[in-house]
Amino acid sequence: MARRAPSKPGSAAPAAAPATAPALSPAEPGRRKGARRTTPSPETLAGLGPERLIGLILGETARNPAFKKIVSAALAALQGPDAVAAIVDRRLAALEGARGFIDWQKRRAFTADLNATVSVIVNELRPLDPGAALDRLLRFLSGAETVLRRVDDSLGITQGVYERAAEAAVEIAGSLPAPDAARFALALVPRIGAEPDGVFGVLLTDLIPRLAEEAWAELDAALAGAEPPDAADRQPAWQRGYRRGRLIRIRQDLADRRGDVDAFIALEQQAMPGRPDPVAVAERLLGAGRAAEALDWLRRPRETGRPATRADLIAGAPAPEVPDRARAVAEIRALEALGRRDEAQALRWDRFALTLDRDMLRDYLAKLPDFEDDPALERAFAQAAAHPQPYRALTFLINWPHLDGAARLVRARRATWEGERYEVLVPAAEALEEAHPEEAALLYRRLIDDILARGRAQAYGHAARYLAHLDALARRLAPGSLEPEQAAYREALRRAHGRKHGFWSLVAGV
Structure with a gap:
């Protein structure tokens, strides 16, 4: 039981408190309304008045450098895009010239500063000049590899800022008029050719669905021409192969966008000479209603004479020695599309017997005639009991x-x-x-x-x-x-x- 504080001498005795404090009831709108008045919102903040708000903002700018950067950019926006761009350019120049390592103790403040830079570009510069905002985002993203090498970012928090910047660049570019968006996409191609595993390849891949159809042919031609002849390329063979594969994968995204299955297949054969991915090809053929061709691709013998090269592995060549569930699923789809249901069922059972795949067994049982599933399930249990693993x-x-x-x-x-x-x-x-x-x-x-x-x-x-x-x-x-x-x-x-x-x-x- 709580003890009541003693009254001061000469003061009136306090009124007796109720034995139990009343619970807050949903039927007390007045109290709930009072609680809402302390939640920041346009209406509640307006009640503070300009002088009080100014004091709060100035206090936070003194404590928080990232917030100060955002407030300064908002003030610069009153003068026009050039003033905002100047603030961004100064910070980008500082990032490009910095070489010191950022340890875990400084990482949080450093990441907040990077995030504020992206916020300034997106929230202040973009409404005034989308093209200038895109230019700054690209410049910011160009320094990603250098910055991330300097930061102790084991949790990936700093990298997340660059991912946010890339997403913002895609969103801004995708909202531009179609000719401007196409020019922006074309401008990314040389960057991808120079740095195939950098952020710009991902950026362009994400942008492709937002490009107008008229832009696809020119972009595909630019990607095809971005690969220099081997004789003029001094990089090791595996690096040349990886770069070529990265460019081809983006061209395959364009082929998918056009619905051009044959172009996709031709590019797949270029990317993986002698080792194309039969499942990727078959999935496109099945989507185009070409089940017989898909089945032919899936049943072609895998090449075993040539070991996978380093470029093959980096580019994601399927390993022939690994049982491929996706291949079996695609083959079953092709057989079903061709009306060869008994063969599809046999393949489901064979796959289950090999791997004890529950989903494959469920599909097998679901396709059986009535009253045949129970005996089949008992046979499956016996198969499992005798499995070598x-x-x-x-x-x-x-x-x-x-x-x-x-x-x-x-x-x-x-x-x-x-x-x-x-x-x-x-x-x-x-x-x-x-x-x-x-x-x-x-x-x-x-x-x-x-x-x-x-x-x-x-x-x-x-x-x-x-x-x-x-x-x-x-x-x-x-x-x-x-x-x-x-x-x-x-x-x-x-x-x-x-x-x-x-x-x-x-x-x-x-």
Whole structure:
């Protein structure tokens, strides 16, 4: 009970307070209205009056350099775009000339300053002169690599400012009259050719959907001409290949925009000579209603004689040794489009049998005639139980879920399970606890044994929790159903790992 403050001598006694303070009720609009009056809004700020607002602004400019930059730019905007551009240019020149490293202690203020520069360009300069704003954004983005090398930006916060600037550039350029937007896009091409992995390639890719159709042909021609002949290029072969691939990928975006599937395919063959991506090609052909051609692409043998080059890997060439789900899905789509449904079903089953892909099995079952899905599902469970990769099988059975089958698998392969595969065993043990405590206990023991045998001190807390689960499960097990029984298992742990005091101290606290 709260104590009332004593009254001052000679003062009147205060009125008695109610025993319980009344709760704020939704039916008290007056109080809610009063609360809203303290929330900054055009209406509430107008009530402060100009002098009070000026005082608040001046106080914040003295404390916050980034805010001061924004206020100064707003004042400069009263004089016209040149005054705002001059403020921006001074800051950009300073960034371009700076070389010092920005450590984590200075990163926050530095990033706020960069963000304020972008805000000035977008909010103050753009309304006065969109072209000048675009020029400054490009200049700002040109220094991204240099600046980011100087900043301790492990969280990517500073990089986010450059992403914001790129998004603003796309938005401004996309809102320009069509001829101006096209000229801006063309001006990016030399920058991309000089720095293919820089921000300008991404900027142009994002801008393409906002360009008028009349701009596509000229832009494609400019991109095609941006690659110098090999004889005149002194860069290593892999760098030339990467640059060429980057330019081709942008041209493929243009081909997609035009709906020109054949141009996309021709460019894909240029980007990956001998190793084109059959799925990317097939997806375009399927979208164009050319299912037979798509199926032909998907069933072409993969090239195995030439190892992938560094340029191939950088540009994203598909690895032939990796089972490709996307390829199987595209092939199924093509077969369905051609009316070859039995072949599509066979491919779904083969894919499931190989990888235990749940979604592939669901699609297979959904396509079966009535009353055939239950026998097929039992066959799928048997396929999973016999799968050569037991951890994949256990994951499938737990996630389907088919807990009876998972429990049988745990028992059948009890010598297989290793605690280091905790990403599979932990969810399996948790799922089996209720209906299959014996199998859950077996998995928990594998996890504990592995942690203690390896001396993984950082995982002792998990091991203590698993031991508590075992104690609870032991009370539900019939005597002799799990060897050794829980008391004997605990004693064996004491004998083998009694000196691991960090673990036993946690056990006492669980």
